[in-house]
Amino acid sequence: MRYISTRGGVEPVSFSEAVMMGLATDGGLLLPESFPQVDGLTLSRWAGLSFQELATEVILPFVGEDISRDELADLVERSYVSFTHPEVTPVVDVKGLRILELFHGPTAAFKDVALQFLGNLFELLLERSGGRLSILGATSGDTGSAAICGVQGQELIDIFILHPKGRVSPIQERQMTTVLDNNVHNIAITGTFDDGQQIVKLLFNDLEFKQNYSLGAVNSINWARILAQVVYYFYAWGRITGGDVSKKLTFSIPTGNFGDIFAGYVAVRMGLPVERLILATNRNDILSRFIKSGVYSAGEVHPTISPSMDIQISSNFERYLYYLMGEDPQKVKALMAQMVAEGRIEVSEEKRKEVETLFLAAAISEEQIVEQIRVTYEASGYVLDPHTAVGVYAARDFPDTVCLATAHPAKFGDAVKEAIGVEADLPPSLQGLMDKETRCETLAADGEAIREYMKSILANR
Numbered sequence: 001m002r003y004i005s006t007r008g009g010v011e012p013v014s015f016s017e018a019v020m021m022g023l024a025t026d027g028g029l030l031l032p033e034s035f036p037q038v039d040g041l042t043l044s045r046w047a048g049l050s051f052q053e054l055a056t057e058v059i060l061p062f063v064g065e066d067i068s069r070d071e072l073a074d075l076v077e078r079s080y081v082s083f084t085h086p087e088v089t090p091v092v093d094v095k096g097l098r099i100l101e102l103f104h105g106p107t108a109a110f111k112d113v114a115l116q117f118l119g120n121l122f123e124l125l126l127e128r129s130g131g132r133l134s135i136l137g138a139t140s141g142d143t144g145s146a147a148i149c150g151v152q153g154q155e156l157i158d159i160f161i162l163h164p165k166g167r168v169s170p171i172q173e174r175q176m177t178t179v180l181d182n183n184v185h186n187i188a189i190t191g192t193f194d195d196g197q198q199i200v201k202l203l204f205n206d207l208e209f210k211q212n213y214s215l216g217a218v219n220s221i222n223w224a225r226i227l228a229q230v231v232y233y234f235y236a237w238g239r240i241t242g243g244d245v246s247k248k249l250t251f252s253i254p255t256g257n258f259g260d261i262f263a264g265y266v267a268v269r270m271g272l273p274v275e276r277l278i279l280a281t282n283r284n285d286i287l288s289r290f291i292k293s294g295v296y297s298a299g300e301v302h303p304t305i306s307p308s309m310d311i312q313i314s315s316n317f318e319r320y321l322y323y324l325m326g327e328d329p330q331k332v333k334a335l336m337a338q339m340v341a342e343g344r345i346e347v348s349e350e351k352r353k354e355v356e357t358l359f360l361a362a363a364i365s366e367e368q369i370v371e372q373i374r375v376t377y378e379a380s381g382y383v384l385d386p387h388t389a390v391g392v393y394a395a396r397d398f399p400d401t402v403c404l405a406t407a408h409p410a411k412f413g414d415a416v417k418e419a420i421g422v423e424a425d426l427p428p429s430l431q432g433l434m435d436k437e438t439r440c441e442t443l444a445a446d447g448e449a450i451r452e453y454m455k456s457i458l459a460n461r
């Protein structure tokens with residue numbers, strides 16, 4: 001399998017190159033040249049597989065000749081031993097609600113499903129090439145801890161994660177700073193999350209620095225993250241339908257960067273029987289406005305109780321736009337340039353209707369999130385986290401929808417407590433965090449300071 005850029009400016013690259021490249025060198029995003037097709041017989045057979053066996057089947061055609069079946073099976077096996085549920089991503093029935101629990105990984109958010117895999121994948125590719133990697137990322141909470149957890153202790157990787165000092169939740173901060181492996185470098189910047197993202201962009205655009213220190217990305221622009229997430233759509237379908245290909249399912253996905261829902265789109269393109277994908281946003285609603293109006297335009301970011309979805313520009317949306325524009329990279333390039341110049345793009349009514357044949361959109365208010373957590377708790381005793389509640393609310397009119405649960409409720413204890421008056425029990429991975437030793441460097445929110453700090457650490461490697 002070869003990978004191409006949504007903007008057409010990259011010669012097709014292999015899977016390994018796509019994973020190491022992260023963002024395409026022409027500023028676009030990487031996509032497979034085609035989608036492997038899964039027929040009905042195969043779907044039925046897959047319904048009997050374990051999560052790990054299924055992951056190997058789903059991922060294998062995308063890696064092409066870069067990784068053998070045995071190597072991949074081993075990689076997958078190692079990536080999910082850290083999950084506390086034997087099914088990895090179980091579907092639970094909550095009084096008629098179908099919840100696909102994606103939070104049984106080591107940091108209690110769905111990002112572990114992809115980042116545990118990506119960490120091991122990086123290690124395998126670096127062992128082969130003999131290279132090193134310096135991961136740099138900014139986080140508002142969940143991504144940082146999941147990324148750190150995915151690569152801690154690895155000899156060929158250093159990871160630098162910027163978080164805004166005092167502006168992430170105490171649990172989230174501890175999840176990052178209690179990891180003491182010497183390849184992990186937490187940096188608290190005296191600034192905001194946006195400052196952190198600006199610094200990351202600045203350093204990635206310093207091509208000499210990027211090249212000399214082999215900077216790598218772990219956010220969902222990395223194709224391997226999307227790929228690992230395709231698996232659980234197939235898994236949930238198999239568990240629920242038992243492999244009956246006449247049965248189509250609807251999924252509801254709490255959405256921020258369009259990564260998780262794009263993985264669902266990939267599953268559909270591969271042949272998974274899906275009725276609809278419900279795109280559920282909080283009041284940061286750029287994506288739901290697009291589906292309803294055809295206009296994609298950024299507003300201001302509003303802080304909400306589902307902070308991991310407080311996003312205005314969705315980095316993965318460009319991947320979907322590529323297909324909507326008939327796989328024409330010139331059109332995508334023009335639209336993205338227009339977005340930069342005018343802050344707004346619009347698609348024709350015909351295209352918008354095409355979007356609606358698969359996607360349904362809903363934007364959920366703060367009050368509705370709290371209400372949903374309460375209603376579900378009162379009806380069943382099941383505790384939703386605020387992100388999951390966004391998706392559950394959006395699916396209210398669509399019975400039997402599979403709602404993706406993207407975080408453990410204890411991770412967002414304050415919002416949960418406000419809704420139902422009780423705090424969710426901490427999963428084992430989050431217990432005792434407050435008593436552990438921490439390590440973290442505090443630096444000014446200044447690109448130069450961060451670059452010098454990175455250089456001083458990496459000089460000894």
Ligand SMILES: *Cc1c(COP(=O)(O)O)cnc(C)c1O
Nearest residue numbers: 255256257258259260308406407
């Ligand atoms: C990252 C995240 C999301 C949003 O996922 P995208 O792939 O960015 O759409 C939703 N819920 C939680 C808990 C998250 O951490």
